[in-house]
Amino acid sequence: MTASTASAGSTDPGVAVLEWARELTGPALRSWTERLPPAVAGWAGYHLGLQDEAGRPLRGYWGKAVRPALVLTCAEAVGGGARDAVRAAVAVELVHNFSLLHDDVIDQDALRRHRPTVWKLFGVPAAVLTGDALLALAHRVLAAVPGPETVSSIAMLSGAVEELVEGEALDVVFERRSEVTTAEYAAMATAKTGSLMGAACGLGALAGGADAERALPLVEFGRHLGLAFQIVDDLLGVFGDPRTTGKPVGSDIAARKKTYPVLAALASGAAQGRTLAGLYASGDPLSEADLRWAALLVTDAGGVRAARLAVERELEAAFAALAEAEPAADSRRDLTALAHVLTRRNA
Ligand code: FPP
Ligand code: MG
Numbered sequence: 001m002t003a004s005t006a007s008a009g010s011t012d013p014g015v016a017v018l019e020w021a022r023e024l025t026g027p028a029l030r031s032w033t034e035r036l037p038p039a040v041a042g043w044a045g046y047h048l049g050l051q052d053e054a055g056r057p058l059r060g061y062w063g064k065a066v067r068p069a070l071v072l073t074c075a076e077a078v079g080g081g082a083r084d085a086v087r088a089a090v091a092v093e094l095v096h097n098f099s100l101l102h103d104d105v106i107d108q109d110a111l112r113r114h115r116p117t118v119w120k121l122f123g124v125p126a127a128v129l130t131g132d133a134l135l136a137l138a139h140r141v142l143a144a145v146p147g148p149e150t151v152s153s154i155a156m157l158s159g160a161v162e163e164l165v166e167g168e169a170l171d172v173v174f175e176r177r178s179e180v181t182t183a184e185y186a187a188m189a190t191a192k193t194g195s196l197m198g199a200a201c202g203l204g205a206l207a208g209g210a211d212a213e214r215a216l217p218l219v220e221f222g223r224h225l226g227l228a229f230q231i232v233d234d235l236l237g238v239f240g241d242p243r244t245t246g247k248p249v250g251s252d253i254a255a256r257k258k259t260y261p262v263l264a265a266l267a268s269g270a271a272q273g274r275t276l277a278g279l280y281a282s283g284d285p286l287s288e289a290d291l292r293w294a295a296l297l298v299t300d301a302g303g304v305r306a307a308r309l310a311v312e313r314e315l316e317a318a319f320a321a322l323a324e325a326e327p328a329a330d331s332r333r334d335l336t337a338l339a340h341v342l343t344r345r346n347a
Contacts, residue, residue, distance in 0.1 A: 014341025017334050021069035024082060025089045026061045032090055032141055036133050043130040047101060047118050062113045066229075066342060067092045070197060071204035073334045074218045077327035080208025087145045088203040091157060094138035096196060099164055101131035106172065107255065114246035135161065142203075149206040156206070160199035167192025174258055182263050186227060186310070189260070193233075194226030217325035221335070224318035228311045228343050234259035235307055238295050250291030253298075256280050260310060265303030272301040311343055 033044050045051040049062025068089035075085035103109075104117040105127050111117065119127035142154050170188040174180045201222035205215035236245050237252025237259055245251075252259050258266075258280075265273045266280075276297040279290065286294065298304060318339055322332065 012341060013333070013337035014339075017069050017073060017338045018065055018341070021072050021089065022061060022065040024072060024086055025065060025068040025093060028086050028090045029061055029093060032094070032137060033134075036137060040126075040130045040133045043118050043122055043126045044097075044134060046121070047112075047130060048097060049113065049115075053116075053121055062115075063093065063097070065093070066338075067096050067196060067200040069338055070200035070222055070225075070335075071207070073331055073338065074201040074204030074215075074222075075208030077218065077325060077331035077335065078205045078208040078210040078214060079328065080210075085204050085207035087141050088153060088207045089200075091138040091141040091153075092196065092200045092203060094134045094141065095157065095161060095164075098131040098134040098138070099168070099196070101127045101134070103168065106168070109247070109251075111247050145207070149209075152212055153203050153206050156199055156202050160195045163191045163195035167195065175256075180258055180263055182260060182267065182306070182310070185258070185260055185263050189230040190223055190227045193230040194223035197226030197229065198223035214325075217321045218327075220321035221318050221325065224314045224321060225339050225342065228314035228318065228339075231260045231307050231311050231314070232343050234261055235304065238262070238298055238304075249288065250286075250295060253291050253294045254286050261298050261303035261307040263303075264306035265298045265301035268301040268303065268306075270301040272297040273303075276301060315339060315343060 029048070030050055033041065033048060033050065036044050042051070042055055045055075046053055049058055049060065051057050071085050071089040071092055072082040075088075076082055100112060101118055104112055105119045105124055109117055110120045117127070118130060138157065139154060142157060143150065145153065167188050167190070171192055174185070174188060198219040199222070201218040202215045205218045206212070210218075234252065237247075237257065238250060238261055240247065240249075240251075242249050248254065253262070262276070262280075265276055267273070276294060279286070279294055279297070319336070322335055327335065
């Protein structure tokens with residue numbers, strides 16, 4: 001059954017694909033995390049939204065299941081069955097959550113998915129160790145897949161993790177550097193976010209029976225989509241509504257992050273860009289009014305327009321790669337709908 005035929009009751013086909021992936025992957029994710037070392041299992045369960053901070057069980061997984069949706073749909077795109085790709089979907093989602101746990105420590109973010117972060121509630125050692133355990137578990141899950149693709153899958157996942165780390169390291173370095181170009185930023189964001197989305201597509205294709213060569217255009221699709229998704233995430237960091245993002249208003253600007261729209265505004269040569277540079281250079285904390293003003297400066301200097309154009313460019317490249325992969329018609333529809341919902345999201 002494909003996501004389109006399963007259509008979990010949502011009117012938007014992209015949202016239906018996400019719901020379908022969440023339903024298929026959620027129970028397996030829960031049962032694998034129950035096998036974590038007991039000392040970290042509670043922190044992991046809290047982070048994943050499987051339990052509350054006192055250890056009381058909650059109903060479901062809190063993530064959007066973006067990467068599982070890519071895994072399962074790409075397995076179908078090469079003629080395989082989604083059910084055969086559930087372990088790969090769990091593995092990728094575990095790696096994603098490892099990276100979120102560590103990223104929240106690195107950025108000292110207090111909120112994630114509308115809730116206090118693990119390091120904030122239980123301390124930095126808890127968040128670091130829980131992330132480590134999820135990363136190790138991801139490899140254990142993939143290693144448990146019977147079949148000839150297991151070694152290639154583990155190699156693909158490990159490669160993506162190394163690239164993810166490279167992207168995050170560059171992100172940290174860029175925060176301390178005065179000049180960063182949008183091209184340098186795009187390369188960093190492809191490593192930070194595109195790597196795992198690309199691997200999600202590739203692992204799905206391998207689980208669906210494709211060889212590494214057949215998986216390649218789907219990996220490219222995921223990488224371009226990942227960059228587009230990250231730039232949309234950057235726009236939400238400037239304009240996102242806290243009720244839907246689960247993060248404070250203007251959180252990226254408050255932390256003076258140099259995201260795509262901000263870098264484009266700073267490089268614009270417009271007076272508003274220079275004013276924004278002054279605001280970024282001052283060490284004073286930014287009030288809510290400052291954040292609203294900064295968002296206006298980013299817009300008026302053309303940063304939002306440039307970011308939206310970059311999203312369109314990456315989406316076009318993603319769709320070109322998808323056409324090259326020659327997926328089955330249903331899967332092509334699902335992946336296209338998914339790409340649209342991920343780049344139009346308000347959460
Ligand atoms: C939100 O995904 C996450 C991103 C846009 C990726 C950001 C990249 C990192 C955090 C890499 C960090 C790397 C290391 C090594 C620490 P989402 O909106 O799909 O999240 P959800 O699962 O909450 O829905
Ligand atoms: Mg970060």
